[in-house]
Amino acid sequence: MFEAKLIQASLLKKILEPIKDLVESANFDCSPSGISLQAMDSAHVTLINLLLRTDGFETYNCERSLSLGLSINALSKALKCAGNDDTLTMKARDEPDTLSLYFESPKNDRVCDFEIKLLDLGNDQYTIRDTEYAAVIKMPSSELQRICRDLSTLGEVVTICANKEGVKFSTSGDVGSFNITVRPTTDSSAKSEDSITIESKEPITLNFSLKFLTHFTKATPLSPTVKIKMTDSAPVVVEYNIEDLGYLSFFLAPKLE
Amino acid sequence: MGIKNLTSLIEENAPSAIKSNDLKSYSGRIVAIDASTSMYQFLIAINTEMGAALMNANGETTSHLQGMFYRTIKLMTRGIKPIYVFDGKAPVLKSGELAKRYARRKEAEQQLEEANEVGNSEDVQKFQKRTISASRKQNEECKKLLELMGVPIVQAPCEAEAQCAELCKGGKAWATGSEDMDSLTLGTTILLRRLTFSEARKLPIMEIELEKVLDGLDLTHDQFVDLCILLGCDYCDTIKGIGPKKSFDMITKHKNIQTVIQNIDRTKNPIPESFPYEEVRELFKNPDVIKCQDLPEIVWKEPDVDGLIKYLVGEMGFNETRVQQGIEKLKKYKDTGVQTRIDTFFPMIKRPRDEDAGSAKKKQKTVAKPGAAGSKKKPAAKKAAGKK
Numbered sequence A: 001m002f003e004a005k006l007i008q009a010s011l012l013k014k015i016l017e018p019i020k021d022l023v024e025s026a027n028f029d030c031s032p033s034g035i036s037l038q039a040m041d042s043a044h045v046t047l048i049n050l051l052l053r054t055d056g057f058e059t060y061n062c063e064r065s066l067s068l069g070l071s072i073n074a075l076s077k078a079l080k081c082a083g084n085d086d087t088l089t090m091k092a093r094d095e096p097d098t099l100s101l102y103f104e105s106p107k108n109d110r111v112c113d114f115e116i117k118l119l120d121l122g123n124d125q126y127t128i129r130d131t132e133y134a135a136v137i138k139m140p141s142s143e144l145q146r147i148c149r150d151l152s153t154l155g156e157v158v159t160i161c162a163n164k165e166g167v168k169f170s171t172s173g174d175v176g177s178f179n180i181t182v183r184p185t186t187d188s189s190a191k192s193e194d195s196i197t198i199e200s201k202e203p204i205t206l207n208f209s210l211k212f213l214t215h216f217t218k219a220t221p222l223s224p225t226v227k228i229k230m231t232d233s234a235p236v237v238v239e240y241n242i243e244d245l246g247y248l249s250f251f252l253a254p255k256l257e
Numbered sequence B: 001m002g003i004k005n006l007t008s009l010i011e012e013n014a015p016s017a018i019k020s021n022d023l024k025s026y027s028g029r030i031v032a033i034d035a036s037t038s039m040y041q042f043l044i045a046i047n048t049e050m051g052a053a054l055m056n057a058n059g060e061t062t063s064h065l066q067g068m069f070y071r072t073i074k075l076m077t078r079g080i081k082p083i084y085v086f087d088g089k090a091p092v093l094k095s096g097e098l099a100k101r102y103a104r105r106k107e108a109e110q111q112l113e114e115a116n117e118v119g120n121s122e123d124v125q126k127f128q129k130r131t132i133s134a135s136r137k138q139n140e141e142c143k144k145l146l147e148l149m150g151v152p153i154v155q156a157p158c159e160a161e162a163q164c165a166e167l168c169k170g171g172k173a174w175a176t177g178s179e180d181m182d183s184l185t186l187g188t189t190i191l192l193r194r195l196t197f198s199e200a201r202k203l204p205i206m207e208i209e210l211e212k213v214l215d216g217l218d219l220t221h222d223q224f225v226d227l228c229i230l231l232g233c234d235y236c237d238t239i240k241g242i243g244p245k246k247s248f249d250m251i252t253k254h255k256n257i258q259t260v261i262q263n264i265d266r267t268k269n270p271i272p273e274s275f276p277y278e279e280v281r282e283l284f285k286n287p288d289v290i291k292c293q294d295l296p297e298i299v300w301k302e303p304d305v306d307g308l309i310k311y312l313v314g315e316m317g318f319n320e321t322r323v324q325q326g327i328e329k330l331k332k333y334k335d336t337g338v339q340t341r342i343d344t345f346f347p348m349i350k351r352p353r354d355e356d357a358g359s360a361k362k363k364q365k366t367v368a369k370p371g372a373a374g375s376k377k378k379p380a381a382k383k384a385a386g387k388k
Helices: A009-020 A072-080 A141-152 A210-222 B006-013 B035-048 B063-077 B092-118 B121-131 B136-149 B160-169 B210-217 B221-231 B244-254 B257-262 B277-285 B305-315 B320-336 B372-386
Strands: A002-006 A025-031 A034-040 A046-053 A059-062 A066-071 A087-092 A098-104 A111-117 A124-126 A135-140 A157-163 A166-172 A177-182 A197-200 A204-209 A225-230 A236-242 A246-252 B018-021 B030-034 B081-086 B153-155 B175-177 B190-193 B205-209 B348-350
Touching (some): A002 A009, A009 A072, A009 A210, A009 A246, A066 A072, A135 A157, A141 A166, A141 A177, A141 A210, A141 A225, A157 A197, A157 A210, A204 A210, A210 A236, A210 A246, B006 B210, B006 B221, B035 B063, B063 B136, B063 B320, B081 B136, B136 B305, B160 B175, B205 B210, B210 B221, B221 B244, B244 B257, B305 B320
Parallel strands (some): B030 B081, B030 B175, B081 B153, B175 B190
Antiparallel strands (some): A002 A087, A025 A034, A025 A066, A034 A046, A046 A246, A087 A098, A098 A111, A124 B348, A135 A197, A157 A166, A157 A204, B018 B205, B190 B205
C-alpha cells in the first residue's frame, strides 16, 4: 500500500511541465524514503532526475518499494483538472495496476478522483556518480530562462564558457553571433535569490543543444534559483531545488566539435 | 536471405529482445550497415513506387544512388554515423543458394516478358521486382558516391553481415543495420532493421538485442547457431518436416545438431543429401572477416562538394538544386558537431525483475522487488541530495 499527500497539487503540475515534452512515460519509484524518477528522452541526450523526499509530503506511507510506470501525458491531463489550491493524494495497492489520484479543494467541498492505468516500462536505472565540478554557477532561474530564450532566436547550439570572472553564453547562426555574459554579484546586500555566484576551479568551455536547455527552463516556476554544474567533457547538470521537498535536475550530454 | 522464421520465433519466445524505436533514438550511434541489402531495397523501392527505375541520360539505373545519397543524409542529420560494409566474394557453401536465386530471377524474367506481352501491369510490376539484382557496377558506383560524401566504407573479404558483426564485436560500431537475421547468428550484438527503409512508410526501427534473444530462448550462442542452421539458412538445405517449432524444441532438448540428427526418425525426416552442418557452423562462428584491429581507422570526412556535383549532376543526371540541398545538410551536420549520448556517461544497472524473470509476457505489470531493487538506486539519489 502506497499513499502520499501533497498540500499543493499544483506543485506536481510544475514538476511535470518541463518533463512532459521530453519523455512520454517514466517509472515513479516509490520507497519508504520518498519518490524518485529517472528518465531519458528518446534521443538519449538528456537524463531527468527527480527526488521528492518523504518529509516534504503532508502524509507519506510506503512500506514496500514499488515502481509506478506512468504515461506523463496521462498524468498531466489528470492534473489539469486540479485547482490551484487543491491538495493531491496518490494511492496505489501493492502489485498495482492503477494509480489513484484524489484532488480536494481547500474547503473540502469538491473532490475529484482519477484512476490512471500503469504501464510496464523497463526497469533500467542509471548510476549517477558524484563528481567534482570544474564550475558551479548559481543564478536566478528567470535569468537562465531569459538567456536561453534570447539565444534561441539566433542559434541552435550554445557555448558556455565559465571562469572566475563570469560566464559567457554564446551562439551563432546564419545572421551572425550573439554573446551574453553574466558576472558574479558583488553587491553584498543583494538577496541570495537574486545574486549570481560562481565557484570555479578551472576555466571550462562546453557546447550544448539550446533546444534542450530551453526545455529545462520550463522548471523555472519551481525555484527562484538554478544551479549549473559543469565538468570537462561530461554532461552539464541543471538543478532546480524544490523547497522542503527535493530537487529536479537535468543532465545534458555535451556536443563535441 | 537470412534465417527462416527466426523473427517470429524470437517474437514468440523472447519478446523483450525486440524493441521498436524512432530513428532519432539512435542519434550518436555508430551503425555498420550492410550495403548490399540496402542497395537492393533502394533498387526495389524506387523502382516499383515510381513505376520505373530512375535513369541517367545513358539509360543506366540510378535508383540505388538516389536512395543511398538521400537516405544516408537522413541518417546523418539524425546524428547516426553510418559505416557501409560491402560484400566480397560469396562463400562456396552459398553457391547452391545463389544458383537458386539466379534461377528464380531467370524465371521471373521470362514471366516478366510474358506479362509484358499480355499487358497485365500488376504482373509486370510483380515480376519486375523479382528480376532486380544489384550488379557489380552498381556496387562500385555506390562506393564512389559514399567516398565522395566522406562516409567510411569497409570492403568485406566475404559476407558483409559477417564483417558488420565483427565491427560490433570489436566495438567499432554499436549495432548492425541490416534486414538479414543471419547478423544475429554471426554474433552481432544489436541488430537494427528497417534502418534504410523509406520514411514515407512510417515504420519504426526494429531493434533486436542478441543477449536478450539468447536469454529469452535460454540458449548459448553455439546452440543458437545450431538452431539457425535447423531453421534454414543460406548455406545448406533443411531437414524435411522440421519446422521452427520443432527445431526450437529439439535444440532445447538435445543441445546440438549431432544429437538432434541421432534422435530423429530418418524415414519421416530425411536428412538432405548435402547437409554440411559442421562447415556451416564454422562459417557462422569463424567467418572470413578483417579483424577490427587490422582495419584502418574509421573516419567521417568532409564531403567533396565539387566531386559530388560533378558525379551526381554531371554523370547521373540528378537535379542540381536537390543535390546542393543535400550537401548543405551534410555540411551543416558536420559543423554543428556531434551530440554525445547521455547514457555513455552513466552506467546502467539492470534491476532484477520479479520472480518469473525472463517470461515477461506472462506478467503485465512490473513491480520493483522490495528492498533489493528499490534500495539499489537510493544511495546514489541520496548522495546527490545530500551534496547540496
